[in-house]
Amino acid sequence: MSSEIIGIIVMYALVLLMAIPLGRYIGKLFNYENTWLDRAFNPIDQIFYKMGGIDPYRQMGWKEHLAALLTINAVWFIISMFVLLNMEWLPLNPDGNPSMSGDLAFNTTVSFITNTNLQHYSGETGLSYLGQLTLMLWQFISAACGMAVCGVVFTAMKEKTTTQLGNFYSFFVRSATRVLLPICFVAAVILVFNGTPMTFEGKDTITTLEGKEQQVSRGPVAAFVAIKQLGTNGGGFYGPNSANPMENPNYITNIVENISIVLIPIALVFALGYVLKRRKLAWTVFGVMTLGFLLLLIPTITGETGGNPALEKMGISQTAGNLEGKEMRFGAAASANWATYTTCTSNGSVNAMHDSFTPMGGLTTLLGMMVNCFYGGIGVGFLNFYIFIILAVFISGLMVGRTPEFLGKKIEAREMKIAMMVALLHPLLILAGTALASHLYAGNPEAYASWLANPGYHGFSEMLYEFTSSSANNGSGFEGLGDNTVFWNIATGIVMLLARYLPIIGPVAIAGILAAKKYVPESSGTLKTDTPTFGFMVFAVIFIVAALSFFPALTLGPIAEYFSLY
Amino acid sequence: MKKHIIPAIRLTVFCAVFFSGIYTLSILGVAQLAPNQGNGFITEVNGKRYHTNVAQGFTQNKHFWPRPSAVDYNGAGSGGSNKGPSNPDYLALVQTRIDSFLIKNPGVERKDIPAEMVTASGSGLDPHISPQAAAVQVKRVAKARNLSEAFVQKKVAELTQKPLLGTEVINVLELNLALDGLSSLK
Numbered sequence: 001m002s003s004e005i006i007g008i009i010v011m012y013a014l015v016l017l018m019a020i021p022l023g024r025y026i027g028k029l030f031n032y033e034n035t036w037l038d039r040a041f042n043p044i045d046q047i048f049y050k051m052g053g054i055d056p057y058r059q060m061g062w063k064e065h066l067a068a069l070l071t072i073n074a075v076w077f078i079i080s081m082f083v084l085l086n087m088e089w090l091p092l093n094p095d096g097n098p099s100m101s102g103d104l105a106f107n108t109t110v111s112f113i114t115n116t117n118l119q120h121y122s123g124e125t126g127l128s129y130l131g132q133l134t135l136m137l138w139q140f141i142s143a144a145c146g147m148a149v150c151g152v153v154f155t156a157m158k159e160k161t162t163t164q165l166g167n168f169y170s171f172f173v174r175s176a177t178r179v180l181l182p183i184c185f186v187a188a189v190i191l192v193f194n195g196t197p198m199t200f201e202g203k204d205t206i207t208t209l210e211g212k213e214q215q216v217s218r219g220p221v222a223a224f225v226a227i228k229q230l231g232t233n234g235g236g237f238y239g240p241n242s243a244n245p246m247e248n249p250n251y252i253t254n255i256v257e258n259i260s261i262v263l264i265p266i267a268l269v270f271a272l273g274y275v276l277k278r279r280k281l282a283w284t285v286f287g288v289m290t291l292g293f294l295l296l297l298i299p300t301i302t303g304e305t306g307g308n309p310a311l312e313k314m315g316i317s318q319t320a321g322n323l324e325g326k327e328m329r330f331g332a333a334a335s336a337n338w339a340t341y342t343t344c345t346s347n348g349s350v351n352a353m354h355d356s357f358t359p360m361g362g363l364t365t366l367l368g369m370m371v372n373c374f375y376g377g378i379g380v381g382f383l384n385f386y387i388f389i390i391l392a393v394f395i396s397g398l399m400v401g402r403t404p405e406f407l408g409k410k411i412e413a414r415e416m417k418i419a420m421m422v423a424l425l426h427p428l429l430i431l432a433g434t435a436l437a438s439h440l441y442a443g444n445p446e447a448y449a450s451w452l453a454n455p456g457y458h459g460f461s462e463m464l465y466e467f468t469s470s471s472a473n474n475g476s477g478f479e480g481l482g483d484n485t486v487f488w489n490i491a492t493g494i495v496m497l498l499a500r501y502l503p504i505i506g507p508v509a510i511a512g513i514l515a516a517k518k519y520v521p522e523s524s525g526t527l528k529t530d531t532p533t534f535g536f537m538v539f540a541v542i543f544i545v546a547a548l549s550f551f552p553a554l555t556l557g558p559i560a561e562y563f564s565l566y
Numbered sequence: 567m568k569k570h571i572i573p574a575i576r577l578t579v580f581c582a583v584f585f586s587g588i589y590t591l592s593i594l595g596v597a598q599l600a601p602n603q604g605n606g607f608i609t610e611v612n613g614k615r616y617h618t619n620v621a622q623g624f625t626q627n628k629h630f631w632p633r634p635s636a637v638d639y640n641g642a643g644s645g646g647s648n649k650g651p652s653n654p655d656y657l658a659l660v661q662t663r664i665d666s667f668l669i670k671n672p673g674v675e676r677k678d679i680p681a682e683m684v685t686a687s688g689s690g691l692d693p694h695i696s697p698q699a700a701a702v703q704v705k706r707v708a709k710a711r712n713l714s715e716a717f718v719q720k721k722v723a724e725l726t727q728k729p730l731l732g733t734e735v736i737n738v739l740e741l742n743l744a745l746d747g748l749s750s751l752k
Contacts, residue, residue, distance in 0.1 A: 003730070003731055003732060003733075004731075004732060004733060006731060007731035007732050010731060047580075048577065048580060048581075048584075051576060051577070051579075051580035052573050052576045052577035052580060053572065053573050053576050054573050054577065067570055068570045068573075068574070071570040071571055071574045072570070072574035072577065072578065074574075075571070075574045075575055075578050076578060079578065122643065122645070124642050124643055124644070125642070125643060133586040133590060134582075134586065136585070136586055136590070137581060137582050137585050137586045140581070140585040140589075141578075141581050141585070169573065169577065172577075173577075176581070176585070181585075181589065184589070185589070185592070185593070188593045188596075189593070189596050192593065192596060192597045192600045192604055193600050193601070195601070195606055195607040195618070195619055196606070197604055197605055197606045198593055198594055198596075198597035198600075198604035199594075199597070199603070199604045199605050200594070201605070203642050204605070204606075204617070206614075206615055206616060206617065207614065208616070208622040208623070208624075209616065209622060209624070209629070209739070209742055209743065209746065210622070210623075210624060210625065210626055210629065212622075212623065214620070214622060214639065214640075214641050215640070215641050215642040216606070216617050216620050216641035216642065217641060217642045217643075217644075218605060218606065220590055220593070220594065222593055222597065222604070223589065223590045223593040223594070226593075238644055238689070239643065239644055239645050240644050240645050240646055240688055240689040240690070243646065243687075243688030243689045244644050244689040244691065245619040245620060245621075245689060245691050245692065245693055246606055246619055246620065246691075249607070249619050251729055251731060251732035251733070254732075255731075307681065308651040308681075310651060310652060310657050311657075311660060311681055311684075311685075314657075314660065314661060314664060314676075315676045315677055316664060316676060316677065316679045316680070316681055316684060317677060317678060317679060317680050317681065317698070318680075318681045319680070319698075320680060320681065320682060320696060320698075320733075321681075322651065322681075323681050323682045323685045323687075324646075324647065324649065324651070324656075324685040324686060325646040325647065325648065325649075325685075325686065325687070325688045326687065326688050327687055327688050327689065327692045327694070328633070328682060328687070328692055328694040328695060328696055328733060328735050329692075329694050329732070329733065329735050330732070330733070331732065331733040334732065334733075335688075350688075351688070352688045353646035353647070353648055353688050355646075355648040355649070355650060356646065356647065356648060356649055356650065356651065357651070358651055359651065359652075453648050453649065453650075453653075454648075454649060454650040454652075454653045454656075455653065455654070456652065457652070458650035458651075458652055458653060461650075478648070479645075479646070479648045480648030480649065480650070561650070561651075561652050564652055565651060565652050
C-alpha cells in the first residue's frame with residue numbers, strides 16, 4: 001500500500017481516537033456534569049455571563065431558544081455589514097485594501113454568520129486585518145451557535161416530558177470557551193511552529209534568486225486557520241484556502257487541519273450517546289454516516305489518483321494522478337481525502353481546486369453536500385440527520401403497521417409536515433437556483449460570459465456546485481465561476497440564509513414538540529431505532545431523497561462530463 | 567425577541583474582545599517563540615531573505631523550475647487555474663507546456679514528463695516538485711552549470727524530503743540555493 005493511502009488511514013484512526021473522548025466531554029458539558037476543565041473555565045464563563053447580562057440558569061422553551069438564536073444572529077449581521085462596508089478607513093489595514101461593495105458585503109456577511117464561508121472576495125486583496133478578525137469572530141460564534149442548538153435538541157430528546165430545554169446562552173458560551181477555544185489554541189500553535197504566518201505586519205517584499213521582485217502576503221493567519229478548520233467554517237485567509245503554502249505548509253499541518261474539519265462533527269454523535277445514555281443509538285448513527293462517507297471517499301480517491309484521461313492521451317506520465325489545482329506536498333490522494341471531508345461536513349475549506357477535479361471527484365463532492373449529513377456541519381449536521389431519522393421512523397412505522405415512535409415519543413402529522421418541508425427545502429434551493437442561473441446564461445451567453453471559466457457540461461457543474469455549496473452552508477466552490485457579481489452575491493446570499501435558519505428552526509421545533517409529549521416506555525410493539533436494520537432504513541431514506549431529487553441535475557453536469565472524457 | 571436584543575449585543579461585544587482580541591493576541595504571543603517570530607519560514611543566504619514556502623518563478627536553465635503557476639507566482643494574490651479536466655483551451659495549454667518543456671530539455675522523452683510540470687498548482691505558489699520532476703530537469707541544469715549529471719542528481723537526492731507519511735518532495739528554492747552556493751565557492 002502506498003504511503004499516501006496509509007496517511008489517509010492513519011488520519012482517520014487519529015480522528016476516531018480523539019472524537020470518542022471528546023464526544024464524552026461534550027456530552028458532560030451538555031448535561032452540566034463536572035469536568036476536569038471546570039476550574040479553568042468556570043471563572044471565564046462567569047465573565048461572559050456578567051458582561052452579557054445573562055442568567056445562565058434560566059430555562060427556555062424551544063421557541064425562546066429560537067428567538068435568542070435569531071436575535072443574536074441579527075446583531076452579527078448588522079455589525080458585520082458595518083465593518084465590511086467601512087474597512088477602508090477603519091484601523092488595522094496596512095495593505096490599504098478597499099471596503100466591499102454592498103452586494104459583496106451582504107454575501108460575505110451572510111456567508112460567515114451562517115457558518116458557510118462562501119468567499120466571493122480574495123483574502124489577500126479583499127479584506128483588511130480588521131475584516132479578517134471580524135470574520136474570525138463569526139467563525140467562532142457561528143460554530144458555537146450550531147453546537148448550542150445541538151445541545152438543545154439533545155436535551156429535548158431525553159426520556160421525559162418537559163418544555164424546559166436549558167439556556168441558549170449557556171450552551172453557546174460553554175461550546176465556544178470549553179470546546180472550540182482550547183482545541184483551536186493547540187491547532188494554531190502547531191501551525192505557527194510549522195511556518196504559518198502570525199503577524200500584523202503587511203506584505204513582505206523580497207527579491208527572488210533570479211532578481212525579480214516578489215510580494216508575499218502575511219497576516220494573523222494561524223489564528224484564523226485554526227478556527228476556520230475546526231468550526232466547519234472553511235473560509236481561508238488566502239484566496240486558494242489551505243492549498244496556499246503559507247496557510248498549510250506541510251503534510252503534518254495538512255493532517256492537523258484535516259482532522260480539525262471532522263473532529264467535532266463526529267464527537268457530537270458520541271455526545272448524543274452520552275447525553276441520552278444510548279450508546280447503541282450513537283453507534284448506529286455513526287455507522288450510517290460512516291458508510292455514506294466511505295461510499296463517497298473511495299470513488300473520490302480513485303478518481304483523483306487515476307489522473308485525467310485527456311492528459312493520458314498526450315503521452316505524459318500521470319503516475320501521481322490528476323495534479324491540476326493540487327499541491328505536491330499533499331499529492332492527489334490526500335487532496336481527494338480532504339475534499340471528501342470538507343464537502344461531507346459543510347466545512348468548505350479546500351487544499352486543492354475542486355473545479356479541476358476529475359468528473360468523479362466533482363460528482364462525489366457535490367453528493368457530499370447534497371446529502372449534507374454524513375457527519376455534517378457542527379451541530380447542524382446532526383440536525384439534518386435527525387430529520388432523516390424522523391422520516392425513516394414514520395416510513396418504517398407505516399411499513400410494519402406500528403405507531404411511529406422515536407425515543408418514546410409519538411411522531412404525528414405536525415412533526416412530519418415540518419420534517420418534509422425541511423427535507424425538501426435543500427433540493428428546492430439548489431435546483432431552483434441552478435435552473436434560474438442556467439436560464440439566464442442560456443438566454444444570453446454573451447452577457448454572462450464572465451460567469452463560467454469552463455464550457456459545456458463542466459460550466460453547468462460550476463453553477464450547480466455554487467448553489468449546492470450555498471445551500472449546504474459549505475462554502476467551497478468550483479472557483480472558476482466568476483461569482484463576484486450582483487446576481488451571484490444576492491442569489492447565493494438568500495439561499496445561504498434560508499438554508500441555515502430553516503433547517504435549524506425545523507428540527508428544534510420538532511424536538512421541542514416531541515419533548516412536551518407524553519413519554520411512552522418501550523414495549524414489544526416499539527420500533528427499535530438502534531439496530532442495523534433501522535440504520536439501513538435511514539440510509540435508504542437519505543439515498544432516495546438525495547438520489548431521486550439530484551440525479552437529473554447530476555447527469556447534466558459531472559456524469560455527462562465523465563462519459564465525454566472516458 | 568425584544569428582551570434578547572440587549573443581551574445579544576452585550577454578549578457579542580464581549581465575544582469580539584475575547585475571540586478576536588485575547589485569543590488572537592495569545593497566539594501572536596506564542597508566535598514570538600516560533601521560528602522567525604511568526605513571519606513564515608525564511609531562508610537567509612548572503613544577507614538576502616527568501617520565503618522558503620513560497621515558490622519563485624525560476625526560468626533560467628541553470629535553475630530547477632517549479633510547477634506552472636496560474637497567477638505567475640504572485641505571493642500576494644495566489645490562486646489556481648480552475649480549469650476543468652475537459653476544457654479544450656486548458657488541454658491546448660497543457661499541450662503547449664509539454665512542447666516547450668521538450669524543447670528546453672533536450673534528451674527528455676515525452677513519457678517521462680510528470681504531469682505536475684505541465685499542470686498549474688492549486689495555489690500557484692507550490693514550492694515543491696517530486697523526485698521524478700527533478701530527475702527530468704537534471705540534464706538541463708547540469709549542462710547549464712558545467713557539472714556532471716551524477717553530481718546534480720546526488721544534490722537532488724540529498725535534498726529530497728522523505729516523510730514517514732505522504733509524498734516525497736523537493737523544495738525547489740532550497741535545491742537552487744544549494745546549487746548556487748556551490749558555484750559561488752568555485
